Amino acid sequence: MLPRLRLDLVAGLTAAAVVLPKAMAYATVAGLPVAVGLYTAFVPMIVYALLGTSRVLSVSSTATLAILAGTQLGLAVPDGDPARLLVAAATLSALTGAILILASALRLGFVANFISTPVLTGFKAGIGLVIVFDQVPKLLGLHIDKQGFFRDLLSLIQALPETSLITLGLAVLTLVLLATMERLHPHSPAPLIAVGGGIALSWLFGLEHLGVSTVGLIPQGLPSLTLPDPALLQQLLPGAFGIALMSFTETIAAGRAFAVSGEPPIQPNRELLAIGAANLGGAVLGAMPAGGGTSQTSVVRAVGGHSQAASLVTAGATAATMLVLAPLLGLLPNAVLAAVVIVYSLGLIQPGEFRAIRRVRNMEFHWALAAFVGVLVFGTLKGIVVAIVLSLIGLASQVAHPPVHVIGRKRGADVLRPLSPEHPDDETFPGLLILRPEGRLFFANAQNVGDQILALTRAHRPQVVALDLSRVFDIEYSALQMLIQGERRAAEAGITLWLAGLSPSVLDYVRASGFAARLGSERLFFNAREVIRHYQANYPSPTASR
Known part of the structure; x- marks a missing residue:
């Protein structure tokens, strides 16, 4: 028993070194303060650890959920007012949680199978490209108004002469560090080292005074109570359905991917309840929508985690960070966070998977491409609809043409x-x-x-x-x-x-x-x-x- 607890302790601390920097980075993807990322790696992780059926699944924010949430929050709070964004994020998380709990009560766990793997491959690749491009202006020290993928690309090209060379140099240094460490030592605490290095450079050289954008003030202490706004429910409901579906799909995929022989099977309807409760509990303490993360779960499994005790350790490390390290995190350059997002979002883009699909079935390769283009052309939330419609068309095509x-x-x-x-x-x-x-x-x-x-x-x-x-x-x-x-x-x-x-x-x-x-x-x-x-x-x- 003690050796297993020791392994879970090590796994939880190692996962925290990976999860916390990424959680802060994903909060910026959603247009939220970095503290919201910490809140999301705290409450939802604890709730899932108590209710979930996966032994090792680590639950917090993910790249896909961050970009979906950011799109919806941008529509609900177009002026970007921080206070209203926090309330809108809590409302969106609460809606997401309520939808998932209702789906559990209705025994809708089978819905996770309604997005085919090729379509999901295309959808995630589109999401990955959107996320990476969304972070590029931060690498260059630029700001552009978001108007859609292709318009934003044109705006970025026009703004290139205004690039901050100091910011760019810092971003390139961080990208090289992260890429090198991930290549030489997969699952290492590379994000933590990058974040620590960024904070150290910011403090030593006063980067903020040299024009390098930093995270800024982070409230010290545990999250305060944040109540959802009923006035936003109708506006946020359509997006919450899409986020709930993607949260559940990612959670089931990650849970099944890291289950091993001898462990209890993943129970989809119980997972709906666990993820729903995690989002609902996180909402009242200011968290953004959450789900099971593949990369962080792989870290837990790789270093020997055996139970959800590892997630409780990660949540404890998150609480310690909020209580003690919050002032230091305010010095973190946004370019460093952007680099973390880019490196860990590139995994969503899998050209090899596209090639594998094409080798097996050309038609499903076209579905993957259509889902990929759908995200770029119609946006992330409508891209979910495109993905679902394509999956249903594929299913209908197969059942309508039996051999x-x-x-x-x-x-x-x-x-x-x-x-x-x-x-x-x-x-x-x-x-x-x-x-x-x-x-x-x-x-x-x-x-x-x-x-x-x-x-x-x-x-x-x-x-x-x-x-x-x-x-x-x-x-x-x-x-x-x-x-x-x-x-x-x-x-x-x-x-x-x-x-x-x-x-x-x-x-x-x-x-x-x-x-x-x-x-x-x-x-x-x-x-x-x-x-x-x-x-x-x-x-x-x-x-x-x-």
Whole structure:
């Protein structure tokens, strides 16, 4: 027991060295004071540690949630008033938490699977590029008014002559330090070293007086009570839905990614409750929307963390930072924070993942690209809608176009399989066409399946068409009507229809429709092998061929 607690203590302190600088940096991404990042690494982490089902998941702000929150807060508080921003952030977090808790009560944990991996890859890459570009002006000591990705790019180019060379030099030094340490020592406290170095340089050389922008005053002490503003609920609600979905999706993905054999499985509905309560609890103490973070969780796992005790240690380190180190953090140059954001947001952009998707399925590669472009063109919040719509279109496309295979037999073996160029020697049976549709047959794909069966029947001109339904786990009324009408048309053309491999539930539906009685027991078979034996025994024909 003690060795495990010792490992959790080390893991929690190591994670704090990574989490705290990033949490402050992500607060700036959302347009909030850096102290809000500390609040988000405090309360939500404690609440999730008590309620979550993952042993090691570390919960605080993430790059994706920060940019989504920042977009929504920018719409709600266009003048950037700090006091109103804090209230709006608390309201947004409270709404996010309430939505997640409601989803848990409604058992909506399956919704996490509604954004496909390729679409999520494209969406995160778009988010990553937006975040990186959003930080570039801070690296240069510039300020531009945000009007959208492409307009901001033009504004940045026009403002380049005003670059602060001191700020740029500091930013380049920080980027080199972070990149080198991450390459040589992954999961090292590189952000903490960068932040400490930035504070030291700011204090030694008086960088603020040389025109280098710094974080400024950070309130010392634990967060104070912040109540949500009911007047903002309606305006923030649409964005809260998107943030809730992304928070849950990221949390489930990170939790599953770092689960190991022997640990309890991740429970999606319980995770909804845990993340919802974490956001709701964080809201009243001024936190921004939170979720499970992949990079910080990987640190916990890499240094031997075994339980949520590590998260409680990280939260304790956060509290100590707020109580003791807040005045020092005010000296931190914004360029250093921007560099931290950039280095740890680049991981959202995975060109290798795009290439891997393209190697497997070109269509899903196009979905990934569309989600990526959607974020850049329509913005981050609307980009979520684009991602969801693309995922649903992809799902609809797959279920609406199930394959219908022509089945043959491996020559010299009792193996039935779809005919393919890879097996040119597989045998078929003259006059008999065995077709195997796959998946659930229902109103959305019944016509497509019927058209495929008709086309294959016309191409092969068989005496008997045998439908092997062994891969059909459900059949809906519309699909049954398609089969009944197809059988009548086949009979008129002199073709006999047989059915084989019906599961008990599918057989019940076929009987209830009266179709089984129409076919008679002589046209219903246990499996496709019985079809072949019966056909060869009762329909003399030339030798099997291909």
